[in-house]
Amino acid sequence: MMKKYVLLFCCVLLVSTLISCDTSNFGNISQHIGTAMTVADATSKAARPISEEEEYYVGRAVAAKILGSYQLSTDAVLTRYVNLVGKTVALNSDKPFTYGGYHFAILETNEINAFAAPGGTIFITHGMIRTTASEDELAAVIAHEVAHIAKRDGISAIKSARWTQAATIIGTTAAKNYTSGEVSQLVGLFEGSIDDIFKTLVVNGYSRSQEYSADEGALQTLAKCGYDPRALSSFLKRLEQRGRSSGGGIMQTHPGTADRIENISGKMPSSGQIHPRAIEARMARFSGAVR
Amino acid sequence: MMKRTLLLSLVLTFIASAVFAETVTVITKENAIREYAKFFAPVKANVRYGDRLEAFATEGDWYKVKYGPSIGYIHRSAVEKRVVASPASYSRKGSSVSESEAALAGKGFNPQVEASYKKQHPEMKFYLVDSVERYPVPDRDVVQFIVAGGLRQP
Numbered sequence: 386m387m388k389k390y391v392l393l394f395c396c397v398l399l400v401s402t403l404i405s406c407d408t409s410n411f412g413n414i415s416q417h418i419g420t421a422m423t424v425a426d427a428t429s430k431a432a433r434p435i436s437e438e439e440e441y442y443v444g445r446a447v448a449a450k451i452l453g454s455y456q457l458s459t460d461a462v463l464t465r466y467v468n469l470v471g472k473t474v475a476l477n478s479d480k481p482f483t484y485g486g487y488h489f490a491i492l493e494t495n496e497i498n499a500f501a502a503p504g505g506t507i508f509i510t511h512g513m514i515r516t517t518a519s520e521d522e523l524a525a526v527i528a529h530e531v532a533h534i535a536k537r538d539g540i541s542a543i544k545s546a547r548w549t550q551a552a553t554i555i556g557t558t559a560a561k562n563y564t565s566g567e568v569s570q571l572v573g574l575f576e577g578s579i580d581d582i583f584k585t586l587v588v589n590g591y592s593r594s595q596e597y598s599a600d601e602g603a604l605q606t607l608a609k610c611g612y613d614p615r616a617l618s619s620f621l622k623r624l625e626q627r628g629r630s631s632g633g634g635i636m637q638t639h640p641g642t643a644d645r646i647e648n649i650s651g652k653m654p655s656s657g658q659i660h661p662r663a664i665e666a667r668m669a670r671f672s673g674a675v676r
Numbered sequence: 677m678m679k680r681t682l683l684l685s686l687v688l689t690f691i692a693s694a695v696f697a698e699t700v701t702v703i704t705k706e707n708a709i710r711e712y713a714k715f716f717a718p719v720k721a722n723v724r725y726g727d728r729l730e731a732f733a734t735e736g737d738w739y740k741v742k743y744g745p746s747i748g749y750i751h752r753s754a755v756e757k758r759v760v761a762s763p764a765s766y767s768r769k770g771s772s773v774s775e776s777e778a779a780l781a782g783k784g785f786n787p788q789v790e791a792s793y794k795k796q797h798p799e800m801k802f803y804l805v806d807s808v809e810r811y812p813v814p815d816r817d818v819v820q821f822i823v824a825g826g827l828r829q830p
Contacts, residue, residue: 437703437756438725439785446793448808449800457804468813469821476715476818476830482704482754484725490808506808520825555784572792575785611827663826670825 437484437504440540444485444504446579447539447586451492451500451508454587458491458511466674467491467509467527470520474527475505477609479602480535487531497627500586501530503539514675516627520667521616523675525603528610529617532602538595542585543578550574597648608654611663615653621646697732700739700755709748713738715830716819721746729755 435443458464471489475481483505492498495512502508507530517523533539551574554567585591591599600617607614625642702723710717713735721743723729729750733740738749794802822829 436784442785442787442790445790445802445805445809446800448805449802452801452804453799457808464811465813468811469818472813472818473822473827477828480753481715481751481830482707484704485809486704488808488811490811506805551784568789568792571784571789572796575789575793576796578785609828609830611825660826667825 435540440537441484441504443540443543443575443578443582444502444506446575447582448502448506448508450579450583451502451587455492455494455508455510458493460491460511463514463674463676464489464491466670467514467523470524471507471527471531473610474524474606475531478528478531478535478606480531483534487534489527497624499526499530501533501539502586503534503537503582505534507531507534516624517620517675518623519616520671521607521612522620522623523671524610524612525607525614525617525620528603528606528612529599531606532599533591533595535602536595536598538591538599539582539586541595542591543581547574547577547581593644596645600645600649601652604649604652604654608656611656611659613659614656618646618649618653621649697730698757700729700731700741700757702727702729702750702754703756704754707750707754709741709743709746709750711748713740713749715751716815717749720748723750731755 468489471487475487485504487505487507489507489509491514492508492510494510495515496510497512497516499507499509499513507527509526509530513526514523517526551571554570554574590596603617604614607616621642625646702725704725706722706724708719709721709723709729711720723743727743729739729741729743731739731741734752735749737752739752739755741748741750741755790802794800819829821827
């Protein structure tokens with residue numbers, strides 16, 4: 386009888402251990418991690434071989450270059466507000482964590498634009514913020530930029546020839562065998578990469594498909610946050626009206642706004658009912674911060 | 677017989693854990709192992725870039741992991757299966773400049789490449805980038821913001 390109890394106890398112990406191994410998809414951890422890594426690896430190869438850490442350092446230099454062209458805002462209230470909206474959005478994105486985290490800053494210019502430096506630093510211009518009419522619309526703008534970071538669009542702007550060169554330098558040689566000349570070549574590639582990204586962000590813009598994809602990613606993120614995804618559409622409509630008269634900025638670097646509106650029109654995710662009190666609370670804090 | 681059965685069960689338990697476990701590496705500067713699979717769950721342990729964790733389950737976008745004596749959750753975007761170099765290797769003090777440079781260059785674009793770039797471009801406003809990165813946004817403020825705005829806690 387005693388033996389039976391011991392055997393039963395052992396079975397229970399084994400089963401409970403196996404269950405604790407996976408609370409959702411029993412036994413699939415290898416498969417899950419494997420699949421996640423395969424996707425990540427494929428993305429990495431498509432964009433070129435660069436680690437999250439390297440992306441962070443490239444992004445810091447791109448951010449420094451942007452701050453050489455625009456003045457950083459000192460509006461403390463607005464900076465805090467944009468950071469809170471930004472953090473909320475980033476946590477609900479496809480990539481809540483980057484090597485150095487997400488950071489949000491405002492550029493003191495009337496130009497209507499926003500830039501996502503690789504790795505997670507997002508700049509939004511005062512002109513862009515003033516074009517939004519609600520917190521949900523501001524969140525839509527930020528969600529679009531976060532999507533560019535999650536998809537590593539900035540890094541994909543680096544010319545492929547640079548990666549060929551970088552591979553030659555980094556290659557298979559052990560790190561300790563690099564010469565100062567090779568280090569100097571890496572710095573040259575670093576500078577070239579920064580210029581490629583800066584030119585794409587500020588002058589040429591991303592491809593139409595990258596912009597559409599960032600808009601679609603933003604819709605999903607907004608819905609996950611509890612923001613109204615239709616805010617992206619309403620913002621783009623207002624942008625289109627403003628853009629006709631202003632030109633430059635985002636109108637120069639992004640595909641036709643009417644095309645972007647059409648692209649997302651049939652892709653609105655369900656976000657559920659937003660309580661009127663929540664709408665009021667958001668509008669009150671938006672009005673308080675965006676003066 | 678009883679002892680043998682107990683031993684067998686312990687062996688099977690060990691094998692089951694080993695079969696389902698994977699080692700993942702932290703790829704963010706710093707992160708946390710949380711008590712449950714939520715961003716603002718209590719922190720059980722702090723981890724840094726390069727720390728290796730034993731992942732033995734998934735829950736949505738989170739891995740259930742073991743790090744030292746701590747068991748908890750970490751988001752999948754904070755880890756990778758590959759092994760990454762520890763930042764300590766970057767601060768290794770070589771006997772000559774070239775050795776130090778080489779150690780860093782081996783990692784591609786890294787702190788030393790940035791340092792060399794800064795030297796060549798003193799006009800670049802890295803101090804402003806540092807101030808943007810240092811801007812504090814405490815978790816409790818984000819939670820309050822989410823709740824006050826009727827948003828969903830991730």
